[in-house]
Amino acid sequence: MIDFEFDKHCYGCSLCKYKCPKNAIEMAYNAEGFLIPVIDKEKCIECGLCEKICPHLNELKNNTINDEDEILAAYRKDMRNYTKYTSSGIFSELAKKFVSSGDFVAGCVWDENMKAKHIVTNDIKNIEKIAGSKYVQSDIQEIYTSVDKILKENKKVLICGTPCQIAAIKKAFNSENLYTIAIVCHGTPSPKVWEIYKQKLEEKEKSKMIDANFRYKGKYGWITPYTKYDFKNKSSVSKLSFTEDAYVIAFGEDLLHRNSCYNCKYKGTNSNADIIIGDYWGCSSKLLKKSHNKGISAVIVHTEKGKEMLELISNEFVFIKDYKENILKENNPILNPVKYNPKREVFYEEFKRNNDIEKFNLSTNTLKYKIKKVLYKLYFFELIKRIIYKFKH
Ligand SMILES: Cc1cc2nc3c(=O)[nH]c(=O)nc-3n(C[C@H](O)[C@H](O)[C@H](O)COP(=O)(O)OP(=O)(O)OC[C@H]3O[C@@H](n4cnc5c(N)ncnc54)[C@H](O)[C@@H]3O)c2cc1C
Structure with a gap:
């Protein structure tokens, strides 16, 4: 047992x-x-x-990227609808190909109560719902039975999730028809903390929440994310994600994650996903300009199947090979588990007592954060990047 x-x-x-x-x-x-x-x-x-x-009880190799694994930067050629995706929307583009060939895809959606859960679908309309990072742990228990049925019918299924979820899926099914994408993940917050935060926003707006985008790009582009919460009464609340929104700040400060995230074994390519996708933080201003600040992905291609998958979307994306070292240097969660925040225990103790993130003394109350917030609002960081770019070229 x-x-x-x-x-x-x-x-x-x-x-x-x-x-x-x-x-x-x-x-x-x-x-x-x-x-x-x-x-x-x-x-x-x-x-x-x-x-x-059990993914926890399995011994794994060190968190590595093999020499044969390709690491690429990627951005879209066609920027229409770019706000739907977190970085460049690689999953969504692949998902469209699978569904239009009569196959299936699985990924994380908000259900009718704004709970994050995985669904399996062959309906093109659902792909938009799957797009976008939901910063909360997704419940995947319902998809195993559906995936089993699809694979038995000899259909293909493309599944995207956190590396630990993909590791579990790969342990559950061994099939040529299974295609997998892991997202780079630095940790998944508690569904309960999200539920209570969401309820508080609903109370303030006096309406049910119908969508949450933690990385809304419509205001300042990809590099300066906004959270955008939409409500049934057509109102909308937006905040600077990492400086104004208490939930995203606590997520960014690594207070909310599941305990296993701090010792995650599924770093590097340990999930065995065919490809791994994340944001290409720290990209050059040249790339930022080329992508019109609409989203650049970091992509690790781990298997032959992964190569085939990128081939399928080669008309829609620009893939560049030159940034392997920089991507690994700038994106720590690719290879390393998130560092444990010693304030986490206190956070959860306080949260259990008063059910309110905002009552917790987040480091946003410091002067440094307050200045950063003003600078973001003044578009300061964007401006500096552009000046450096102009200076260099
Ligand atoms: C909790 C979390 C933490 C992350 N941390 C990092 C990080 O530290 N560094 C980094 O580079 N990238 C991180 N990412 C990934 C990043 O935000 C983008 O998802 C990734 O760059 C892919 O972007 P995209 O535009 O190609 O796809 P998107 O349109 O953003 O969607 C990709 C897929 O993400 C899946 N997904 C969304 N939310 C969840 C969830 N809660 N659980 C499981 N799967 C989900 C969906 O199934 C969808 O298929 C994180 C994502 C999540 C959900």
Whole structure:
């Protein structure tokens, strides 16, 4: 029977629940609001399958990128609809190809209650809902059965998720028809913290939230993200993501993540995803200009299948090989787990008591943050980048 400190080490992938032959495992929320397994000892037959497949209990190689893995910068040729995607929308473009060939895709959406969950679909309209990073842990338990059915029907399925989710999917299914994309992930916040933050926004707006975009590019472009919350009464609230929005600030300060994120084993290419996609932070101002500040991705191509996948979208994207070292240098979460913030325990203790992120003394209350906020608003960082670019060329 699977038994370790679930609160500390479990990734919440629900694979043990899916694989249990006796339905002895259910997933339930722990005190911090993360899904963990609950085992019915009466039903358990000690077959040991859950231990064999658990992503936490598997030994893995060091977090590496192999010499054969290609690392590319990518941006779109056609910038229309660019606000839908977080960086350049590689998943969405691939998803369109799969769906238009009669195959399936799976990814994270907001459900009708703004809970992040994975769905499986072959409806082109759902691709837009999957696009965009939802900064909260997504529940993937429902997709295993659908993916199994699709693969048995000999159809292809493209799945995108966090590296730990992709690792679980790869343990669940071994099929030529399975195509996988892992996002670069520095950690996933608690669904409970998000739910309560969302409720507070709804109370203020006196309306139900219908969409949340944590990386809205419509105001200052990709490099200076805004959060944009949309409500049923057609009102909309936007804030500078990392300097004004308490939820995103706490996320950025690494206070909210699942405990397993701080020791994540699925860094580098350990998830075995065909490709890995993230933001190309720290890109040159030349690239920023070429992409019109509308989103640049960092792409790691890990398998032959990954190469085939990029080939499918080669007309829609510009892929550049020259930035491997810079991408790895600038994007720490590709190879390393996020650093544990010692204030995390206090944060969750306080949050359990008063259910309010804003009451927590975030470092945004410091003068440094306040100055940064003003500079962002004055478009200062953008201006400096442009001046440097002009100076160099
Ligand atoms: C919680 C989280 C933390 C991240 N941290 C980093 C980081 O530190 N550095 C970095 O470079 N990139 C990070 N990313 C990835 C980045 O935000 C973009 O998703 C990535 O660059 C791909 O962008 P895109 O425009 O190609 O695709 P997008 O249109 O943004 O969507 C890509 C896919 O992300 C998946 N997705 C969205 N939210 C979730 C979720 N909650 N759980 C699982 N899958 C999800 C969807 O299924 C979709 O298929 C993070 C994403 C998330 C969700």
